[in-house]
Amino acid sequence: MPSRKIWTGSINFGLVTIPVGLYAATENHTIQFHQFERGTNDRVRYKRVNERTGKELGYDDIVKGREYGGAVVTVEPSELDEIAPGRSRTIDITAFVDLAEIDPVHFQKTYWLAPNSKEQFRPYNLLRAAMRETNQAGIATFVLRGKEYLTAVRADEGVLALNTLFFADEIRDPAEIISDSAEQAAPSDKELQMATTVIDSMSESWEPDKYADTYTAKVEELLAEKAAGHQPETAEAPPSPTDVIDLTEALQRSVDQARGGRSRSGSDGEELTGMNKAELEDRAKKLGIRGRSKMNRAxxxxxxxxxxxxxRGRSKAS
Known part of the structure; x- marks a missing residue:
């Protein structure tokens, strides 16, 4: 099903204006639950109620507002539009920056941008090609659904992407949660070498298709089991945190496991090496391997x- 356009406007850079539409780049596959009263099939629903009169209200009866200077001030949607005319219709690029300079903590949500007509593909592709050639991102602000967003417009494969960004004052200082004692817990040279060995042995190319949402699949399985009147299988508890005393031993075992996993050869070994962790967990479940939920991929x-x-070396699972 084609993605629905959620915004229409234009990208402005220099004296060039490109009419575009904004589309969601991602979709949420999380299972949505309704609410029921425990022990019944009665749905629980929420209503918009005036807390003073108890009267239920429609959407058109509600306006935004907040306390200000000791009084409640309400605003109409039209008043919000009037204070910044046109801001919700344009993405004004004010600067270009190296994409690598933007800390990933600033990235919020991704959208696709597409030209509104065939005639606009030439300037659209020109901007995309130029940004791809220079690895630059266009920094802009625009208003969507009553909120101003800081954004980075960047070149993706065959399309312009728009990432909404957190403003600097929305990023929390990590020093608030990391104490001074963190600097005093520096690893030894041996520990660092072993940890980098584990990372090197587990390194591979980024292939997003190898990963799947296993939790949602397990929720679906839980619902199916309960609908059939069966008692669902309880997953084993996660492993306990590694104690500081056992850190070196745990690192050494990790190195041995990683090296062992990569050193196997033959068709079966190659097949397992190509599996992601979710696929290995599914194979382990079929084989009845206990403690599988506590194991890492190796x-x-x-x-x-x-x-x-x-x-005789004959495969038990297929």
Missing amino acids: ALEKAVAAASHGP
Whole structure:
């Protein structure tokens, strides 16, 4: 189903204006639940009620407002539009910056931008190609649904992307949660070398298609099991945090596991190496491997490889 246009306006840079539409780049697959009174099939619903009179209100009966100077001040949508005419219709690029200079903590949500007509593809593609060539992002502000956003317009594969950004004063200072004792807990050279060995042995190319939302799948399975009158299987508890005393031992075991997982050869070994963790967990479940939820990917691969073969090396799972 084609994505729905959620905003129409234009990108302005220099004296160039490109009419565009804004589209959501992502979609949420989270399972949505209704609310019911416990022990019944009765839906629980929320109403918009005047807290003084108890009267239920429609959307048109409600305006925005807040306390200001000891009084309640309300505003109409038209009044919000009038204080910044045109701001909600244009994405005005005021500067270009190196995309690599933007700290990922500022990125909020991604949208796609597309030209509104075939005639606008030439200036649209020109801006995209120029930003791709220079690795620059256009910094702009615009108003969407009554809120002003700081944005970065950037070149993606075949399309312009718009990322909404958090303003600087919306980023919390990490010093508020990281104490001075963090500097006193510096790792030893040996620990650092072992940790980098683990990272190197687990490094691979970024392939987003290898990862899936396993929790949503488990929620779907839970609903299906309960609908069929079955008692769902309880997952095992996560592993306990590594104690400081055991840190070196845990690192050494991680190095051994990672090296072992990468050193296997043969068709079965290559197949397991190509699996993501969710696929390995599913294979481990079919093989009845206990403690699988506590294993990392390397340990899962090793356990599945060991459990998948009988005395003659014949595969048990398919």
